[in-house]
Amino acid sequence: MIIVRTAKESDLDGVMSLAEQAFPGMTTLPPERAVLRSKLVNSAASIEKNITQPDDETYFLVMHDTEKDLIVGTAAIIACLGSKDEFYSYKLNKVTHSCKELDKKVTFEMLNLSNHFEGFSEVATLYLDQGYRKNGNGRLLAKTRYLFMAQFRDRFPESVMADLRGYFDEHGNSPFWDAVGSHFFEMSFADADLYGAVHGNQFIADLMPKQPIYVNMLPRSAQAVIGRPNDVGKPAMRMLEKEGFRWNGHVDIFDAAPSVDTKIDDIRSVRNSHLAELIGISEFDGDDQALIASSDIHSFKACATRISVEKGGVRLPRATIKALELELGDSVRYLLSNPESTS
Numbered sequence: 001m002i003i004v005r006t007a008k009e010s011d012l013d014g015v016m017s018l019a020e021q022a023f024p025g026m027t028t029l030p031p032e033r034a035v036l037r038s039k040l041v042n043s044a045a046s047i048e049k050n051i052t053q054p055d056d057e058t059y060f061l062v063m064h065d066t067e068k069d070l071i072v073g074t075a076a077i078i079a080c081l082g083s084k085d086e087f088y089s090y091k092l093n094k095v096t097h098s099c100k101e102l103d104k105k106v107t108f109e110m111l112n113l114s115n116h117f118e119g120f121s122e123v124a125t126l127y128l129d130q131g132y133r134k135n136g137n138g139r140l141l142a143k144t145r146y147l148f149m150a151q152f153r154d155r156f157p158e159s160v161m162a163d164l165r166g167y168f169d170e171h172g173n174s175p176f177w178d179a180v181g182s183h184f185f186e187m188s189f190a191d192a193d194l195y196g197a198v199h200g201n202q203f204i205a206d207l208m209p210k211q212p213i214y215v216n217m218l219p220r221s222a223q224a225v226i227g228r229p230n231d232v233g234k235p236a237m238r239m240l241e242k243e244g245f246r247w248n249g250h251v252d253i254f255d256a257a258p259s260v261d262t263k264i265d266d267i268r269s270v271r272n273s274h275l276a277e278l279i280g281i282s283e284f285d286g287d288d289q290a291l292i293a294s295s296d297i298h299s300f301k302a303c304a305t306r307i308s309v310e311k312g313g314v315r316l317p318r319a320t321i322k323a324l325e326l327e328l329g330d331s332v333r334y335l336l337s338n339p340e341s342t343s
């Protein structure tokens, strides 16, 4: 069975081999054991924390093939950006200059360094083993985070963002990095990305130019990738858009990838998910399809399942109940694959 659950420190080997497969370009999943271990430890500690207001918590989820006992995917939620260190983006703005004497008006674009996303949650680290990119696993992995946010709503602020992977060419070069960041950091794109993932982002604050950048002064190859996701990031972008995330002109300062955002309560899977009591076992094949998650943060697990939604609660197949370690009377959060089918 394929389940998604909160990660444990003992998942480190599995997460490390996924990070090695994903490198480069997944900033929040660097192939560095110490960094990954601290992510897993922080996640477990975040779950134990009594939260009055979202702070520097992170929640790290893994996809587990329970039959093969393999970790095959990762996904994370950072509760509140900027609570530990600064979070930088560029905001693409339009500026108009006009000259009466020449009767000329020019409109051009500028990139302004911004801390706009501080105080937002971030969904990140979405990575699925190549061999498991099928059967809706990617959807389960991504959406489990929204079920988690809906279930533990007080742990998150009003808004959420996501950074896509930016464009780089077949040699791993980012035209935006080459035109902008490389002049200030004297590192390759991959090295700077890894350095940030390991040491945090203070070096960006220290070294990045503080003045706005005129887009039309950049080489055309760099202009062309502002707000352009990498081809391998298109499925992730598509899933975010379907949830209601939109691009509002913010881009990643390294590779100019689009940063998209929305309000947590407006996320489609948050809005359409329901809490219900598990009232019994369902034996029928004609039920609806759904994603289902347990409601206790200490044993949080989710999977795809058949479900029978009734007035007093829901019925689930035995295998689902076993996989999520549920008992009759437990609360579960479900998201129907076709919400129109709810009565």
Ligand SMILES: CC(C)(COP(=O)(O)OP(=O)(O)OC[C@H]1O[C@@H](n2cnc3c(N)ncnc32)[C@H](O)[C@@H]1OP(=O)(O)O)[C@@H](O)C(=O)NCCC(=O)NCCSC(=O)CCC(=O)O
Binding pocket: 123, 124, 125, 126, 127, 128, 129, 132, 133, 134, 136, 137, 138, 139, 141, 142, 162, 163, 164, 165, 231, 232, 233, 234, 235, 236, 238, 239, 240
């Ligand atoms: C992102 C995932 C996990 C998605 O898994 P799958 O590839 O199996 O997903 P999928 O079901 O095949 O596709 C998801 C949706 O994208 C559509 N889709 C697929 N390929 C597409 C393409 N080339 N262009 C446009 N849309 C495309 C599918 O039709 C489907 O939409 P329909 O449902 O409409 O049919 C995987 O691709 C992956 O691990 N990619 C490499 C790592 C990566 O780029 N991760 C994102 C980093 S950015 C990040 O982590 C922040 C974002 C985030 O956390 O959410």
